[in-house]
Amino acid sequence: MGHLNCREKATILDRDGIRRALTRIAHEIIEKNQGVDRVVLIGIRRRGVPLALRLAEKIEQIEGAEVPVGFLDITLYRDDLTRLGPQPQLSRTEVPFPVTDQTVILVDDVLYTGRTVRAALDAIMDLGRPRAIQLAALIDRGHRELPIRADYVGKNVPTSSREIISVQLEDIDGQERVVILETG
Ligand SMILES: O=P(O)(O)OC[C@H]1O[C@H](OP(=O)(O)OP(=O)(O)O)[C@H](O)[C@@H]1O
Ligand SMILES: O=c1cc[nH]c(=O)[nH]1
Numbered sequence: 001m002g003h004l005n006c007r008e009k010a011t012i013l014d015r016d017g018i019r020r021a022l023t024r025i026a027h028e029i030i031e032k033n034q035g036v037d038r039v040v041l042i043g044i045r046r047r048g049v050p051l052a053l054r055l056a057e058k059i060e061q062i063e064g065a066e067v068p069v070g071f072l073d074i075t076l077y078r079d080d081l082t083r084l085g086p087q088p089q090l091s092r093t094e095v096p097f098p099v100t101d102q103t104v105i106l107v108d109d110v111l112y113t114g115r116t117v118r119a120a121l122d123a124i125m126d127l128g129r130p131r132a133i134q135l136a137a138l139i140d141r142g143h144r145e146l147p148i149r150a151d152y153v154g155k156n157v158p159t160s161s162r163e164i165i166s167v168q169l170e171d172i173d174g175q176e177r178v179v180i181l182e183t184g
Contacts, residue, residue, distance in 0.1 A: 005183060005184065006164065006181040006182065006183055007181065007182045008179055008180075008181055009163070009179070009180045009181060009182045010179065010180050011177055011178070011179050011180075012139065012155060012157055012165070012178040012179065012180055013138075013154070013155060013177060013178040014176070014177050015176040015177065017155075017178075018138070018154070018169075018176060018177070018178065021138060021154030021155060022051065022054050022055060022058060022138075022154065023058055024154075025055060025136055025152045025154060026055050026058035026059050026062060027062065028152050029055070029059065029105060029134075029136070029152060030059060030062060030063050032134070032151065033103055035063065035065070036059055036063055036065050036067050037065075038101065038102050038103055038131065039067055039102065039103045039105060040067060040068045040069070040070065040097060040099065040102045040103070040104055040105070041055060041056055041067055041068070041069045041070070041104075041105050041107055042069075042070045042071065042072050042095060042099075042104055042105070042106050042107065042120075042124065043069065043070070043071050043072070043107045043108075044071075044072050044073075044074060044106065044107065044108040044116060044117075044120055045071060045072065045073040045074075045075075046172060047108075047109035047167050047169055047172060048106075048107045048108040048109055049071050050169050050170075050171040050172065051107050051108075051109060051136075051138060051169070052069050052071075052107040053069055055067075055105075055107060055136070056068075056069045068096075068097045070094055070095035070096065070097065071093065071094045071095070072093050072095065072106075072120055072123055072124070073093050074116060074119040074120045074122075074123050080115060093123070095127055098128055099124060099127045099128040099129075099130045100128035100129045100130065101129070101130070101131050102130050102131060103130065103131050103132045103133075103134065104124055104130045104132070104133045104134070105133075105134045105135070105136055105151075105152075106120055106121075106124070106133060106134070106135045106136065107136045107137075108120075108135075108136075108137050108138075109137070109138045109139065109167040109169075110137065110138070110139045110141060110165050110167060111135070111137035111139070111140045111141070111144075111148075111150050111153075112141055112142075112143055112144075112165075113143060113144060113145040113146065114144045114145060114146035114147075114148035115145065115146065117135060117146075117148050118146050118148060121133060134151040134152070135148070135149070135150045135151050135152070136150065136151065136152035136153075137150045137152070137153055137154070138154040138155070138167060138178070139153075139154060139155055139156075139157055139165050139167065139178060140153045140155075140156045140157070141157050141158075141159040141163075141165050142156075142157075142158055142159060143159070143161060155178075157180065159180065162182060162183050162184055163180055163181065163182055163183070164180070164181040164182075164183060165178065165179075165180060165181075166178070166179050166180075166181055
């Protein structure tokens with residue numbers, strides 16, 4: 001990733017680590033929901049998308065049931081971009097199934113302040129009335145600014161605010177790892 005003036009500090013997860021974390025989360029999703037009847041996955045672009053697809057694949061392998069996967073691009077909903085004014089259109093959003101009465105599992109790579117998730121909740125509420133919304137994050141790095149927590153976490157990583165978590169996935173980045181970068 002193109003983070004300027006960043007020093008790589010440590011690898012948090014390698015390829016196997018990411019795979020194992022997703023396998024565990026897939027099992028936890030099935031257990032918490034007593035199966036996946038009326039469960040749908042929605043990945044937040046960009047890296048929540050391949051993560052949601054991988055979870056769906058694992059759930060199908062474990063449970064033998066297909067779980068619908070949708071995608072949400074919430075950039076225009078972020079409450080720190082209000083200078084742009086109201087935007088009538090969500091770009092590249094695809095949720096081709098009803099969310100009403102479904103348990104929606106939001107999937108993202110990093111949970112930080114919680115602002116992206118708050119915006120995603122707004123976007124989902126605009127689509128219908130889910131039975132419940134749960135959150136899966138590959139990395140929870142702390143520093144929440146809103147009362148939001150994840151139901152499923154790949155790895156909790158205590159960070160300072162000068163650090164950046166960089167999730168790199170084969171599908172987008174050509175390699176598979178999670179690293180911690182130090183800025184400044
Ligand atoms: O909890 P938050 O403070 O909202 O941070 C988490 C979000 O930040 C990242 O996206 P970012 O906007 O950096 O874009 P990217 O996915 O292109 O890196 C990450 O993918 C999460 O969606
Ligand atoms: O460290 C961070 C914070 C937000 N989003 C990321 O991808 N990394």
